[in-house]
Amino acid sequence: MSRFILQRLLQGIVVIIAVISITFLIIRLGPGSPFANEREMPDYVRENLDRLYGLDQPLIVQLGRNLWSFITLDLPVSYRLKGWNVGEIIAQGMPVSFTVGGAAFIIAVLVGVPAGAIAALRAGKFEDRFTMAVSTLGVCIPSLVLGPLFALLFGLQLHWFNTAGWYDADDWVLPSLTLGLISAAAVARLTRGGLRETLAQDYIRTARAKGVSETTIVMRHAFRLACLPLLNYLGPLAAGLLSGSFVTETVFQLPGLGRHFISSALHKDFTLAMALAAFFATLIVVFNLLVDILQAYLNPRIRLK
Amino acid sequence: MLPMSWIARLLLPLLLLGTLAVLHYHGKNRPQRVTAAATSRTLLIGNGTDIQSLDPHVVTGQPEHWVITSLFEGLVAPDPANPDLDAPGLASSWQSPDFQTWTFELRPDATWSDGTPITSADYLYSFQRILSPELGSPYAEMLYLLKGAAQFHSGKTKDFSTVGVSTPNPHRLILTLEGPAPYFPGMLKHYTWFPVPRHVIERFGTMTTRDTPWARPGHIVSSGPFTLKDWRINHFIAVEKNPRYWDAATTKLNAIHFFPIDNPESEERVFLDGQLHITYTVPLAKIPRYRETKPPFFHQGPELACEFYRLNTTRPPFDNPKVRQALALAIDRVSLVDQVIRSGHLPATGLTPPGAHPDYKPLNILRFDPSAARTLLAEAGFPGGKGFRKMEILTNTSPSARTIAEFFQESWKKHLGIEIGILQQEWQVYIDSQQSLNYDLSRAGWVGDYADPFTFLGIFRSGDGNNNTGWSSPRYDELMLTATREPDTARRIAAMQEAEALLLADMPIIPIFWRMNSNLIRPEVKNWHHSVLSHRPYKTLTISP
Numbered sequence: 001m002s003r004f005i006l007q008r009l010l011q012g013i014v015v016i017i018a019v020i021s022i023t024f025l026i027i028r029l030g031p032g033s034p035f036a037n038e039r040e041m042p043d044y045v046r047e048n049l050d051r052l053y054g055l056d057q058p059l060i061v062q063l064g065r066n067l068w069s070f071i072t073l074d075l076p077v078s079y080r081l082k083g084w085n086v087g088e089i090i091a092q093g094m095p096v097s098f099t100v101g102g103a104a105f106i107i108a109v110l111v112g113v114p115a116g117a118i119a120a121l122r123a124g125k126f127e128d129r130f131t132m133a134v135s136t137l138g139v140c141i142p143s144l145v146l147g148p149l150f151a152l153l154f155g156l157q158l159h160w161f162n163t164a165g166w167y168d169a170d171d172w173v174l175p176s177l178t179l180g181l182i183s184a185a186a187v188a189r190l191t192r193g194g195l196r197e198t199l200a201q202d203y204i205r206t207a208r209a210k211g212v213s214e215t216t217i218v219m220r221h222a223f224r225l226a227c228l229p230l231l232n233y234l235g236p237l238a239a240g241l242l243s244g245s246f247v248t249e250t251v252f253q254l255p256g257l258g259r260h261f262i263s264s265a266l267h268k269d270f271t272l273a274m275a276l277a278a279f280f281a282t283l284i285v286v287f288n289l290l291v292d293i294l295q296a297y298l299n300p301r302i303r304l305k
Numbered sequence: 306m307l308p309m310s311w312i313a314r315l316l317l318p319l320l321l322l323g324t325l326a327v328l329h330y331h332g333k334n335r336p337q338r339v340t341a342a343a344t345s346r347t348l349l350i351g352n353g354t355d356i357q358s359l360d361p362h363v364v365t366g367q368p369e370h371w372v373i374t375s376l377f378e379g380l381v382a383p384d385p386a387n388p389d390l391d392a393p394g395l396a397s398s399w400q401s402p403d404f405q406t407w408t409f410e411l412r413p414d415a416t417w418s419d420g421t422p423i424t425s426a427d428y429l430y431s432f433q434r435i436l437s438p439e440l441g442s443p444y445a446e447m448l449y450l451l452k453g454a455a456q457f458h459s460g461k462t463k464d465f466s467t468v469g470v471s472t473p474n475p476h477r478l479i480l481t482l483e484g485p486a487p488y489f490p491g492m493l494k495h496y497t498w499f500p501v502p503r504h505v506i507e508r509f510g511t512m513t514t515r516d517t518p519w520a521r522p523g524h525i526v527s528s529g530p531f532t533l534k535d536w537r538i539n540h541f542i543a544v545e546k547n548p549r550y551w552d553a554a555t556t557k558l559n560a561i562h563f564f565p566i567d568n569p570e571s572e573e574r575v576f577l578d579g580q581l582h583i584t585y586t587v588p589l590a591k592i593p594r595y596r597e598t599k600p601p602f603f604h605q606g607p608e609l610a611c612e613f614y615r616l617n618t619t620r621p622p623f624d625n626p627k628v629r630q631a632l633a634l635a636i637d638r639v640s641l642v643d644q645v646i647r648s649g650h651l652p653a654t655g656l657t658p659p660g661a662h663p664d665y666k667p668l669n670i671l672r673f674d675p676s677a678a679r680t681l682l683a684e685a686g687f688p689g690g691k692g693f694r695k696m697e698i699l700t701n702t703s704p705s706a707r708t709i710a711e712f713f714q715e716s717w718k719k720h721l722g723i724e725i726g727i728l729q730q731e732w733q734v735y736i737d738s739q740q741s742l743n744y745d746l747s748r749a750g751w752v753g754d755y756a757d758p759f760t761f762l763g764i765f766r767s768g769d770g771n772n773n774t775g776w777s778s779p780r781y782d783e784l785m786l787t788a789t790r791e792p793d794t795a796r797r798i799a800a801m802q803e804a805e806a807l808l809l810a811d812m813p814i815i816p817i818f819w820r821m822n823s824n825l826i827r828p829e830v831k832n833w834h835h836s837v838l839s840h841r842p843y844k845t846l847t848i849s850p
Contacts, residue, residue, distance in 0.1 A: 032733035037365055037443045038750075040740050040770035044459055049441040052515065077516045081538060082358035084521075092538050151574055159332035163578040164571050165564075166540060167338070250568045253575065255540035268733050 005289065012285035016278055020070055023277040024063055027270040034079035034268040053079075066271065070278060076271040080264070086275035089260065096166060097244035097256035100175045104241045107180025108187050109234070115184070116191025120226075121218065123196060131188060138185025147178045147251035164253040175252040179245055183237055190233055194226035201225075224298045231298075235291035239283035243276075337579030343829060343848045346559040351572045351585040355539050355565035359520040361496040362435045362442045367752075367839065368585075372563050373496045375544050375843045376527035380409050380428075380478070381493040385845040388836035389660075389756060391490045395423060395500070395528060395551070396478070404485035404792060411476040415551045417502050417526040425472035427500040430512070433465045435497060439513040446770070447497040447754060450489065452481045484790040488662070488757040494840055495754055502526050530556045530844040539565055550844075557832075557847040576602075576825050582848065583830060587823040589705055593647040595823070602825050605649050606835035609658055609753035610820040611761065612650075614698070614713070617745055618813050619775035622693065627685040629812035633671065634678035635720040641712050642818050646705070649823070653816035656805055657758040660837045664798050665758050670809045671816060675720035682721050690722030696745040697728040701735045706748050709817065739773050749773075749814070756838060758801045759788055765808055776813030 035041070035049050050056045054065060069076050075087040119131040154174060155163030161174050198204065199222055207217050244258030257276065264272040296302045342349050353368040361373050382394030396409040415423045432451065435442045436458045449455045452469030456462050469481030482489065492498065505526050509517035518524060525533050530552070531544035542563040546556050564581065566572040569588040576584050587595065587603070595603040622628045638652035651658075655668030679689075687693045698713060700706040710727045717723050725746070730738060738744050751771075753760040763769065766785050767777035784804035791797040808814070826833060831847045 030734070032731070032737045034733075035441075035443070036733045036736040036740070038736060039365055039443060039446070040773070041441070041443050042446075042459065042770060045438055045441050045443075045445070048438050052439075052441065080357055081355070082360065082363055083516050083518045084538065089538055092540075148570065148574075151571075156574060156578055158329065159335050159578075160328045161332075162338075162580065163574040164566075165575060165580060251571055253564070253566055253568075253571055255537055259539055266731055266733065 005293075008285075008289050008292070012282075012289070015285060016281045017067065017071075019277050019281040020067060020274045021063060023274045024066055024270055025059075027265065027268060027273055028059060028062070030268075032268050034270065036268070066274060070274065075275065078264075078269055078272045080267045080269040080272070086272045089272060090257065090275060090279055093244065093255060093257040093260060096254055097249075097258065098242055100172050100179070100248070100254060100256060101238075101241035101244065103172050103176035104179035104183065105234075105238050107176060108183035108237065108241075111181065112184035112187025113191050113230075116188035116193075117195055117218075117223075119188065119192040120195035120199065128192075132192070135185040135188045138182055139189070141182065143178050143182055143245065143247045144251070146182060147175070147248055150174045150178055151251065164251070166254050171252075171254075175248045175254060178251075179241060179248055183241065186233065187230065187237075190230045191226065194229045195222060198222045198226040227298060228295055231291050231295055235287040236284060239280065239287045243280045243283055339579045339582055339827060339829075342562075342582070343850045346557070346848060348558050348561045348583070348830070348843075348846060348848060349581045350561060350563050350583045351566045351576070351581050352542070352563040353565065353585040354567045356542070359525060359533065359536075361499050361501060362431075362440060362444075363515070365443050368563075368565065370496060370839065371841065372542055372544070373499075374529065374841060375531045375561055376525075376529050376533060377496060377499040377501075378529040378550075379493045379496070379499045380411075381490045383494055383836065383840035383842045385832065385842040386834065388834055388840035388842050389491075389838055391494070394494075399490060401489075404487045404489065405482050407480045407482070407489060409478040409480070411478060412551050413476050415528065416549050417504075417528055418532040418547045418549050419526045420549060421502070421504055421526070422475075423500060423528055424475035425478040426475065427503060428478050429465075429470050429472050430503045431500045432468065432470050432498075434501065434506075434512050436465075436468065437513045440515065442497075444497045447492070447495060450482050450486055450492070452483050485792040486757075486789070487794060488755060488759075491757070492755040494838075500528060502528075531561060534560070541565075552844060556844045558843070561843065573825070576827075581825075582827045583833075584825040587825060589646075589648060592649065592823055596647075596649055601828055603823070604826050604835070605821050605823045607651070607658065607660060607837055608820045608822040608839070609660055609756070609760075609837040610750060611653060611656055611658055612709075612748075612750045612817045612820060613653070613656070614815040614817065615739065615744075615747045615749050615774050616813055616815065617742055617747075617775060619742055620745060622685065622687070623745065625685050626811050627681045628687070629815075630810075631678045631681035631685065631721060632717065633812050633815045634674045634681065635716050636713065636815065636817070637673040637716065638671065638817060639673070641709065645708060645712055646818075649821040650818040651821065653818050655809060656814070656816050657761045657801075658753070658819040658837075661753060661756060661758045661761065662798065664794060665801065668802065668805050668809065670806065678720055682723075687723070690724075693721075693723040695724065695726070697726040698746045698748065699728050699730065699735060699738055699744040700748040701732050702729045710748065742773065742775055747773075750820070753838060758798075758805070759785075762788070762801055762804055762808070765813070774813040776811065778807060778811065781807050 035046060054062060075085050078084050078086050078089055081089060115131045119128040122128050151163045151174060154160045162168060162171055165171060204217060204222055207221055244256040246258040246262045249256045249258040260272060261276050264276060339349060352371055356369045356372055358364050359373060361377060378394045380394055380396035381391045384390035384392040395412060395415050397412050399407055399409045401407040411425060417423060432448060434440060435445050436448055436454055438458060438460050445458050453467040457465060457468050471479045505524060506519050509519045522533050522536050530547055530550045532547045534543040534545045536542045543560060545560040566575060569586050572584050573588055575581050616623045616629050618624055642650050642652045654671050657667060659667045698710045700710050714725050714727060717725055739747050751761060763785060764771040767782050781804050784800045787800040788797055791800060829849045831849055832845045
C-alpha cells in the first residue's frame with residue numbers, strides 16, 4: 001500500500017512538471033507578448049524588458065529557469081499583477097475557491113447521490129423519470145445561464161442573498177448552488193447507472209433469495225460497488241470545483257482562482273498560468289490518488305500494488 | 306397516532322418551508338450596502354478590471370488611473386467644479402512667460418502620507434525614474450515634451466542633467482520644454498507626471514528595480530487626498546482619508562472602495578442591488594433602453610476618444626489613397642451609430658473629438674457618399690469591386706467590435722461590391738498584429754491623454770510608435786513640428802487643422818465615432834462632474850445620507 005502511494009506520488013511529480021512545461025511552451029510559442037500594450041513602447045524599452053526578464057534567452061533556457069524556480073519554490077512574480085509573486089496571488093484566491101468549491105462539492109453529492117439512488121430504486125416509475133428529466137436539464141444548462149438566473153431571483157427579486165460579491169458570511173450560497181446543482185445532475189445520472197447495474201448482479205439476487213432485507217441489500221451490498229464509477233468522476237470533479245470556476249466567479253464577482261486561469265492566459269502572464277496549471281495538476285493528482293485508495297477499500301477485488 | 310415515517314415526511318416539508326420563511330424575512334430586512342456606506346461616508350465604486358499596479362510609472366490603464374488619482378496628486382489638480390480645467394495641486398502656483406519655461410512654486414506644507422516633506426527633489430527623482438530605459442515604463446513618452454527627455458529615454462545620453470528639469474530650491478521647480486505648450490498644466494494632471502516617494506521605493510531596491518512590493522498595502526505612502534488601506538486581488542481596493550494631505554480640510558469622504566467588476570451585466574445587478582454608488586460602465590445592450598427611459602441614475606457624457614479603423618498602407622491595394630478614400634466614403638456613420646450601436650456615440654466627422662481645445666473646431670470632412678466611393682474605386686482599378694483581393698478586418702474579441710466590423714463588411718459589400726472577412730484575435734495577439742503591421746484593416750481606438758488635439762494628431766507622425774499604418778507624409782510632420790514649436794495659439798491651431806485635413810484626405814485611418822461614456826450613479830452622490838478626460842476630483846465628492 002505505502003509503496004503504491006509513493007509510486008503514485010513520484011508519478012504525480014513528473015506529471016506536474018510536464019504540465020508546467022507544456023503550459024509554458026503553449027503560451028510562449030503563441031503570438032503576443034506579456035508586455036504588449038495599446039501604446040506601443042519603443043524597441044529599446046522592449047529589448048530592455050526582455051533582457052530584464054530573460055525573455056531574450058533561448059526558449060529552453062527560459063523553460064529551465066522557470067522550472068527551477070518552481071522546483072525550488074522560489075516562485076516568480078506575475079507579469080500582469082506587478083509586484084505580486086504568483087504564490088501570493090494563489091494564496092489570496094485559494095480560500096475563496098476552496099469555500100465555494102467545497103460547498104458545491106458537498107451539494108453535488110448530497111443532492112446527486114440520493115436523487116440517483118431514488119431513480120435507480122424506482123426505475124421506470126414517475127420518481128425515476130422526473131429525476132432524470134431534471135438532471136438532463138441540469139447537465140444541459142450552463143452556469144453562465146443558471147448563475148445570472150439565481151442572482152436575479154434570489155438576489156435582486158427576493159433579496160435573500162447579495163447578487164454578487166464576497167462580503168457577507170452567506171455569499172458562498174448562490175455560487176455554490178449554481179456549481180453544485182449542475183454537478184449534482186451528473187452525479188445523479190452516474191449513481192443511477194451504477195446502482196441499477198449492481199442491483200442486477202447475481203450476488204444481489206442471491207442476497208434477496210436468502211431473505212436479506214431490501215435496506216441492507218441496497219445500503220450494505222449494492223451501494224459499495226455502485227459507488228465505483230461515481231468515485232472516478234468525483235476525483236476530477238473535486239479538483240475542478242476547488243480550483244475555481246471562471247464563469248461563476250465572473251457572474252458572482254468572487255475573488256477566487258478561476259478568473260486568474262483565463263486572464264493569465266489571455267494576458268500572456270505565463271508565470272501565473274504555470275503556477276495555476278501546477279496547482280490544478282496537484283489537485284488532480286491528489287484526488288485521483290485518494291479515489292484509488294477509496295476504491296481499493298470499497299472493492300476487495302482491487303489490490304493496490 | 307401517526308407512524309414515525311409519516312412524522313418524518315411531514316417534518317421535512319415543514320423544515321423546508323421554515324427555512325424559506327426565515328430567509329425571506331431576513332432578506333426583506335437586509336440593509337443595502339450603500340446605506341451603511343453612506344453613514345460611514347464611504348464611496349463604493351465599480352472599477353472595471355483589477356489594476357496591474359499602484360506604481361504610477363509602470364501602468365497605462367483607465368482603472369489604474371482612477372485608483373492612482375485618489376492616492377497621488379501632481380503639480381496641477383483637476384478643478385472640482387469642472388475637472389477638465391486646472392486648479393493648483395502640489396504646486397500652489399505656476400507661471401511661464403513663453404509657454405516653454407515653466408516655474409512651479411511648490412507648497413511648503415505638502416508632505417507624503419508618512420509626514421516626509423515633498424520637495425522639488427522628489428520631482429527630479431520621479432522624472433528621472435520614469436524616463437530611465439531600465440525601468441521600461443510603458444507610458445514614458447508622455448514626458449517627451451520635456452527638453453532632452455526623448456534622448457535620455459532612448460539611452461542616447463546617460464546624463465539626466467541634460468533633461469529640462471531644474472530645482473533651484475526645495476520649493477521651486479523649473480521645467481523647460483522642447484517647444485511652447487500652452488496646454489502643459491493640463492497635461493500635469495496625468496499620473497505619469499506625479500512624484501513618487503523615493504524614500505519608500507529605495508527601501509526595496511534601486512530607482513529602477515521592477516516588481517518590488519513598494520506600492521502594496523503597508524509600504525506605499527501617497528501624496529493625494531487618500532492613502533491605501535487594503536488591496537485584495539480581484540476583490541477590492543480600499544483607500545481612506547489622508548489626514549496629512551495639504552487640503553485635507555476639503556476632503557469630505559472618509560474612504561473609497563474600488564471594486565474590480567469586469568463583467569458589465571454583473572456590475573449592473575450589483576448596482577441595482579444597492580451595493581455600488583457608481584458603476585464603471587453600463588452593459589452595451591442596456592444603454593438604448595436607459596436612453597429612452599432616462600432613469601435619474603443613468604449618466605452619459607462625451608469622452609475625448611475616437612474609434613477608428615487603421616488601413617495598412619504598406620500593403621496593396623491600400624497603398625493607393627483612392628482605395629482608402631473609397632472605403633471611407635462607403636460608410637454611413639449616422640446609421641451605424643443611431644440604428645446599430647444605439648449607445649449615443651457621436652458619428653465622427655473628423656479625427657479629433659469636440660472638447661479637445663476651446664479654439665479647435667472639429668473638422669467636418671467625413672461623409673457618406675456611395676456613388677463617389679464607387680467612382681474612386683473604379684479609378685483605382687477595381688470597377689464594381691472586381692479584382693479586389695480577399696482580406697480581413699482585424700478586431701479584438703469584444704462583441705461590439707464584431708458588430709461594427711459586420712456593419713463595415715455589409716456596407717462595403719453593398720456599396721462597393723467587395724467581400725471582406727472578419728478576423729477576431731485575443732487582445733495581446735491583436736495588439737501584436739497591429740504593431741507589426743501584420744493586418745490589412747484593423748479596428749482601433751484612441752483616448753486622449755490631455756486636452757489638446759496634439760494627443761490625437763501626434764500619433765500619425767512618421768515613425769511614431771502608435772502610427773501602425775505605415776503612412777507618412779513630410780508635410781504632415783512639418784505641420785506637427787509647427788504645432789510643437791509655434792508660440793502663437795491661432796497659428797498653432799491652424800497648423801493642426803491643416804494637418805488633420807491632410808490626414809483625412811489621405812485616409813490612412815477611417816474615423817468612425819467619438820465615444821460617449823455611460824455609467825450609473827446613485828442620486829445621493831453629490832458634486833460629481835463629468836470630465837471628457839475622466840478626471841475625478843475625489844476630494845470634493847460627498848454622499849448625502
